[in-house]
Amino acid sequence: MRSYRKITAVKMAPEGDLEASSEDDFGAGMLIRREGEYVALSFYSGAVELLLRLKAGDLLRVLGHLLPSDQERSARSVGTSHTTLWLTLHSDGTLAIRPTLTTDAAGSISLNFELAVPVREALNNWLKE
Numbered sequence: 001m002r003s004y005r006k007i008t009a010v011k012m013a014p015e016g017d018l019e020a021s022s023e024d025d026f027g028a029g030m031l032i033r034r035e036g037e038y039v040a041l042s043f044y045s046g047a048v049e050l051l052l053r054l055k056a057g058d059l060l061r062v063l064g065h066l067l068p069s070d071q072e073r074s075a076r077s078v079g080t081s082h083t084t085l086w087l088t089l090h091s092d093g094t095l096a097i098r099p100t101l102t103t104d105a106a107g108s109i110s111l112n113f114e115l116a117v118p119v120r121e122a123l124n125n126w127l128k129e
Contacts, residue, residue: 002072004096004114005045018126020119028113034128039127041085041102043099043111049110050099053081060127062087066095086110093117 005028010020013031018084028045042049055078056073066089069075069079075088089123095115103106116121 002112004112006060006114006116007119008116010119012126020115020122028111030113032123038107041099043113045111048111050101050109052079052085052099053084054078054085059085060124063124063127068093085122093120095120095123 006024007020007029009022010018012031013019015033017031017033019029019031022028026045027093030044031042033040034056035053037056037074038053039059041046041052041054042106043052059078061077068089068091070091071088073088077087078085082102084100084102085101088096090096091129093100093118097113098110099107100110116122
C-alpha cells in the first residue's frame with residue numbers, strides 16, 4: 001500500500017508561480033511555474049526532488065477528464081514514457097498525484113502526494129489563467 005504525503009497549504013509566489021506544501025515536519029510540497037506552453041513542476045520531499053516539464057494544455061485536459069474513484073491505482077497520466085505524472089481523483093475531492101521518473105524496465109522513482117481540495121482547486125484555476 002502506498003503512503004501519500006498530504007499537501008494542504010497553497011499560495012501564489014511573487015513571480016506568479018504556484019507553491020503548495022504540507023503542514024507537517026517532512027518538508028514536502030510542490031512548486032509550479034510557467035515556461036511558455038509548458039509548466040515546470042517541482043515536487044520535493046525532504047532532500048529528494050523530482051522536476052517534470054509537461055505541456056500545460058495536456059495537464060489541464062487530463063485534470064478536466066478525471067472522474068472520482070476510490071481505487072488505489074492511478075486513473076490517468078500526463079507526460080512521456082520517462083517522466084510521467086499519474087493522477088487519481090478521489091470521491092472526497094482530493095487528488096492523488098504521483099510524479100514518476102522511469103529509467104528503464106529495471107525501475108522507477110516516484111513521490112506520492114495527495115492534494116487537499118483547496119490545493120486542487122487552486123491548481124486548476126492557476127492552469128486556466
